[in-house]
Amino acid sequence: MAKESFDKEIQFLRMLVLTSGAFSRQQFADRLGISIHTFDKTTRRLKEIVGSMYQHLPEEQSKEFAETFRFSYYDSTDPVLLFLFRAKSVKGSESQRISLLLGAMNEQALTAMELLDICCSGMSSDLPLPDEKTIRSDLKYLEEVGVIKKEQGPRPYRYRIQNDLVSALSDDELIDLYDFVDVMANTQVPSVQGYLLRDGLKKNLLRNHTDKHAIEPFLYRYQYYSRILDEAHLFTLLSAIRHHCRVRFLYFSPKSEKSYASKNTNPLFERESNGKVVKTLPLKVVYDHQYGRWYLLSYGREGILKFRMEGITQIEEDMPVDESLFETKTNELEEKIRYSWLIDTGRPVTVRARFYNPGPTESNFVKERVLLQGQWGEIVSEDDVSFTYEITVNGTTEIKPWLRSFGSSCEVLEPIQLRREMIAEWKEIQSYYEFV
Known part of the structure; x- marks a missing residue:
């Protein structure tokens, strides 16, 4: 997709969004592992990109760089961080x-x-x-x-x-296609290519003097910034999986003090990086809808490995492996995550929970949500007041936030250790609201 890597800008924008301007220039540069000079140069470059994006607006409506991350969601249907893909696709x-x-x-x-x-x-x-x-x-x-x-x-x-697609359709057909692509790009993953297709259709419609209001009927409030940023590596990884190729990259774990290191070509300026150089065989890419995160599952010397895609930089395809090896490791991975709520490969455990119905006069939204999101779990018993849900999962770490999100409508029954953990967490929450 992109012809040039833009790892530095990705990490720069992620930091800017997560810290909301709370870091000083020096703290920002230290966290990224770059100099203040590079920080200032990157800021100027991104300002130029933002200026080119909003050059069609009146001067009083033009946006400063920092303000573009806090602007009213109803001013634009574009997710703020998508402009990086447009600006850095080519040098x-x-x-x-x-x-x-x-x-x-x-x-x-x-x-x-x-x-x-x-x-x-x-x-x-x-x-x-x-x-x-x-x-x-x-x-x-x-x-x-x-x-x-x-x-x-x-x-x-x-x-x-x-351009056979757009040239063969009438304006009304193009508007219908634009509406469909607009909805899908804002609600499905992956979405970057959908946004780029939407932009192409919009430009073609405006070139045909179509009313601008006719092609912007929907407004979206974009939630997960990292989802868009991490898609920069998604298509490289999917290509490597398709062709059974290993990949090389520099990885920064979520606990690392730094999130970026420049790729120095001059040996005089080469310095030790805080990241870990990884050479691995990608097997599967998983998206976590709850937190808007992408994960890479792969095979290396240590066995099955898991990486948060937000920590991947300097990714490159490497040599392909034998097809039989790839299939063997893929089957091994599928067996390990057979009972994973997301990507956990721990020991399987059976979780039982009682969910309480909202009331006889209300729609049973609790049961509807459990049936929608409960994956392969089953409702094993039910009465007028509650129902019992049972599922076998690898460990309880990943399912716990989902159970906790039901609040007082969910009571964990088994395993006893998970029940005790939930009791302790709710007691801690209760202590925050005690009278002072």
Whole structure:
């Protein structure tokens, strides 16, 4: 998807959102493992991106950088952090060249040499002129991401914009498609490619002079910032899983004091990193709906490994492994997480809980939620007042927050250890509300 990595900006934005401006510049730089100079340079770069996003607004409505993370959700239907994917998909030096290529291919199908001539004559004098190898590399990238299409025929091959979808539909059909993509991108995972498709459809509709209000009928309040940020690595990992390839990356655990380290190419400035260099075989990617987190499950020397994707940086594909090895380890993983509420691979334990109905005159939303979210658990007994739910899970750590979220409508019966833990937690909560 992205042609250039942007690990630093991802961690920068995550820190900014989580701390809400509570860190000083020095604390921020220390946490990211960068200098204050790099911090300031990254801030200026992100300010420029925000400015380019809101350049269509009147001056009195333009937003300062920090304010873009606190603005009214009803001012825009875009999730705030998506702009990073738009701005960093290609390097700044490549943007003008690729724009020229797309503009030329929008008119007619052209060969690589014809596109080279157009680029050389149309590029700014202060930018280096591309060669044939660069143009062919750009065409390969654009073809991989589905922007252009190679036409059938003899060499030299001709390339054209792949816009058959929008050109074959009427404005009303495009609006219906836009509405569908808008809803799905805001409610399903993964969503980044959906947002980019939505942006393309919106630009095409506005180009056809469609009323802007007609294509923005829905407003969403975006909840999980990390979900969008972590999707930067998602497609690399899915590709590695599809092709049975190992991956290499630098990992920072959630407990690490730092969350980023620059990739130094000059040995004079090389320094020890707080992150852990990992080489592993990805097997499965899991999304936690409750907390909006992505997890990577993989196989390494230590066996089955788990990584929070928010701590992954500098990810690269490595050599492929034998298909039989991949299938063996995948089956081993599936057996280990067979009874996982999410990704726990601990010892299976049976949990029994009593859920109390809200009342005879109210809709039984408690039971509806248990049936919807209770996975493979079963209701084993029921009366007018309550019902008993039973499930076998790997450990109780992951199911505990779900049980706790029902408040007084849920009473844990077994195992006794979990019951004691819940009693202790509710007593602690009760102590917060005692009279002082």
